[in-house]
Amino acid sequence: MTGDKAEQTAPVFTGRRWFFPSALIHELDPDSTRSGRRPRRTVRDWVVDFACFLFAVLLGVLGAETLNDSQSIPHALAVTDQVLGALSCAAVWLRRRWPLALAAVMVPVGFVSETSGGVAIIALFTLAVHRPFRYVAWVGGAQAVLVPLYFWWRPDPDLPYLAVLVLFVVLTAATVGWGMFVRSKRQLMLSLRDRARRAETEARLRAEQAQRLAREAIAREMHDVLAHRLTLLSVHAGALEFRPDAPREEVARAAGVIRESAHEALQDLREIIGVLRAGESDEAGRPQPTLAALDTLVAESRQAGMKVTLDQCVTDPAGVPASVGRTAYRIAQEGLTNARKHAPGTEVTVSVTGGPGQGLTVSVRNPAPEGDVPHVPGAGQGLIGLTERATLAGGTLEHGPASDGGFEVRARLPWR
Template identity: 55%
Template structure:
């Protein structure tokens, strides 16, 4: 049986961390607020330190350039509010500002970290290249008096590489956690689905067992009620006997109906353990049918019915029960021939046949699924079931069920 596909966890199929993450509704969580404020303060503090250090150097900075540096850096820090939604664009913008602005350096590092966390490595590589070019332009236009051009550019590039490496590490860790979470959710969903499938399979099995029993009881009721209807002048003792059978069959049918309804409501794990019939119970079934007026010629050639495997004996019993039920429904008054034979290693054979009806059918409604259920039961047990209506109108049903030979111990 093919297993239905498990439900896909929310977010599966989308690139991991390739989406803005303040929550599905777009609102920032308390953690997002904390991180964003910390990033803004960090960028502002780092930029102010770099800007102040540059102003304190000999020669200073022209007033116009200092004002542009300060304003551009503050704008970049303010734009960090949208760093999660547009990380690559913000990183490129801060990189361009970084070509002349010290105040924007802190915002540029935060933007680079955000890109490394939320975007693929191809995007990260492109943004890093732009920022490295910006570093080279900055130190060419505004050389550091304490360090040479190469040394200053190397230090700045090392800082950029460290920030990007840290961001990519965080990204990889988040991907791993998200993958493990989705795998756990998928495993839980599949486990729940397997449990539900097992529950439904068990309920179906129990319902099929109850169908077989209820169909048998109801046909007995219909048979005796029909006899009373068409023979109102029957002797009192015969009427009393038929009424007793009707009462007992109705009581048993109601009890079994309560059981199946309870099973289907509460689940198979809560159902009371009902003993299942086996081939050893076949004589009682035949006697009950004979008391109901069904003529049965039986030939049971099984040396020890209790030696049958329980599943095989139960399936054989249900096949005979359903065949007798169908005979009473569709061919009332006709004699039924039954042959049950078999031995270990040969299998168990069940053959039931009856001629056409000698009186009008009982009119008991049926879904036409009894024989289908029997064929499925036999197939699941590793056997087969066939039925046909011959040219003479005689209905024949034959089934073959496996009966393994006992395993003999090999002397050591």
């Protein structure tokens, strides 16, 4: 099970990690990096960083040639400019770890060093990729403010002052826009990852809930079926125990009922265990009983020695929906089982009435037993299960003592 979950949550790019930035891999798959340490650079990171370094060095070399050709710049200032440019090019390798610090430092450095212009552009782009827009706005705004002062201090001999300002403002805006576009693409991938993981989690929860509901339904079936069969066994075994001098025919009939009930209970138990093992629904195995099987249920109860009166007034018995008929059958079965355990010897009345559009009413009622009745322990789980069954079918179920001291279970089920 653990292996299956790991395979479900594994990133889809496992075989192409070299193609993704290390920061994105860390966000998509945090378990791939050890805690407390930064993720290792991928092949793509090394290629991009080396390309940025070459770009910064190329612009630095072009700026150095311009400084050497200019006669208005002192030699000491030109040397200082080139030293700062070399240090800035080396600092490009730190742009992933400290993007904000590097971009902030490059604002004053780029103002006094012409050879550091490429590094300033790279640092601004990296800041736009890795940090929110408010940081980019502060750094980019500072650079935009210093651009007029820079070209007033160092005018370009080939372009007019206004044209140079417009060019650098457009370059800065393009750099910021490109970096924000890359950041938005990464955030989109992260959001799609989160959505996929949420979908997998919700699907797993739905599957677990469906499995739990199926097992609860199977448990209810187990209680309803086996309780009825085992109660028959208990009644006939008790009769044989308290009447050892019963006629041979009656003993043989009771033994036959015990054998048949035990066989049915074992068969039902095998089917339920088979469903649990196979993971199928509770509709596997034999067809589930419906309202048409109510006569057979009453006949079995009478054969066990109970006094049962069946009052069935249904307009269209064949048109009863299967789910409603099955619920009605289980209610009658549980009611007869409880009456046999808690009110032996009484006459139980099972009433089923209704029709299409009117609903179906199922009632199981028994009077108060006469004499002392041995206490039979019960947890009331059967009545709780019946209430859940009726609620799931869209109906209601009521149970409790009657006015004459007996007990009644009454359910109303929809029949549209």
